[in-house]
Amino acid sequence: MKPIIGIGTNHLVRPSQHMSTNYVDYTQKNYVSSLVNAGALPLLLPISDPEMAAAYVERVDAILLTGGQDVSPRLYGQDPIPQNELNDWDRDQFEQGLIHAAIAAHKPILGICRGIQLINAVLGGTDYQDIPTQVPNAIGHNQFPTDWASPVHRITTTNGSLLQQIYGKQAWVNSFHHQSVRKVAPGLTVTATAADGVVEAVEDSDRHILAVQFHPEMMAATNQQAAALFTAFVNSVRDTLA
Template identity: 70%
Template structure:
C-alpha cells in the first residue's frame, strides 16, 4: 500500500475578491505533486478543532506542514513586532496539536518554511519575527519576482545530516520568507544555514523530524535534490 501523507492546509480568514466571504481550505498544488511523485498518497487535513488532531494523525503515516502566514509570537511568549505579518491563531493551535500528535505517535514530520517555524515554536524554540530588523542581514531572503522554482540562495550544511547527504557541503535553494528560527527547540539540530547564519534546516532523527526554511515543493519537478528530500521523508515511515 502507498503510505498516506497528511498535508496541513491553509484557509482564507478574510474576504477575497474571488470567494467573497465563502471561506475555503486549500493548499498549493506543488505539495500534492511532490508527495505523489515520491510514491505516497497525499491527504489534505482541513484546519479544525485541535482536539481532532490525534484522530487525523491516526489516519495518516506521516505529516507535512506547509508555508503560509507568520507564526504567532504568542507561541513563544513574545508580543508582536510592528513588522509581524498576518497571524492565524486557529491554524497555529491546530498545527501545534498535529505536531504533538505525530511526535507522540512516532510518525515522521516534514516542515516547509512556516512549517519549520511552527515546529520550532511548538517544541519550545523561538523565532525571529522579522529578519530585516532583528538580524539586519545583508542577504535577501525573498527572491520574488524570480521564478518560484529557481534556486538562488546558497546554503551550508552540517556533516552527517540528511541535508548534507542530499545537497553536499554547500548548495543552492530558493527563498521566500522574512521570519526564521532564532533559538532552536530542544532536540532539534541545525543542519543547514545561509551564509548570514540564518537557519535553513533542522533535523531530529529520534523524532523523525525534517524541517527546511526553503521550498523544495516548488523545485521538486525540475530539481533532483528537492525531489530526493521528499523521498527521504517518506522513507522514514
C-alpha cells in the same frame, strides 16, 4: 503500499475577489504533486479544533506542515513587533496539536518554511519575527518576483545530516520568507544555514523530524535535489511502517 501523508492546509480568513465569501481550506498543488511523485498518497487535513488533531494523525502515516502566514509570537511568549505580518491563531493551535500528536505516535513530520518555524516554536524555541529587522547583515530571503523554482542563495549543510546526503556540502535553494528560527528548540539540530547564519534546516532523528526553511516543493519538478528530499522523507515514513 503508499504511505499516507497528511498535509496541514491553509485557509482563507477574509473574503477574496476570486472566492467571494467562501472561506476555503486549501493547499498548493505542488505539495501534493511532490508527494505523489515520491510515491506517497497525500491527504489534506482541514484546519479544525486542536482536540481533533490526534484523530487526524491516527489516520495518516506522517505529517507535512506547509508554508503560509507568520507564526504567532504568542507561541513563544513574545509580543509582535511592527514588522510581524498576518497571524492565524486557529491554524497555529491546530497544527500545534498535529505536531504533538505525531510525536506521541512516533510518526514523521516534514516542515516547510512556516512549518520549520512552527515546529521550532511549538517545541520550545523562538523565531525571528522579521529577518531584515532582527538579523545583522542579512542576505535577501524573499526572492519575489523572481520565479518560484529559481535557486537564489546558498545553504551550507552539516556533516552527517540527511540534508548533506541529499544536497551535498553546499547547494543553492529558493527563498520566500521574512521569519526564521532564532533560538533552536531542545532536541532539534541545525543541519543547514545561509551565509548570514539564518537556519535553513533542522533535524531530529529520535522524533522523526525534518524541516527546511526553503521551498523544495516549488523546485521538485525541475530540481533533482528538491525531488530527492521528498523521496527521502517518504522512504523514512516507510521505514517507520516496516
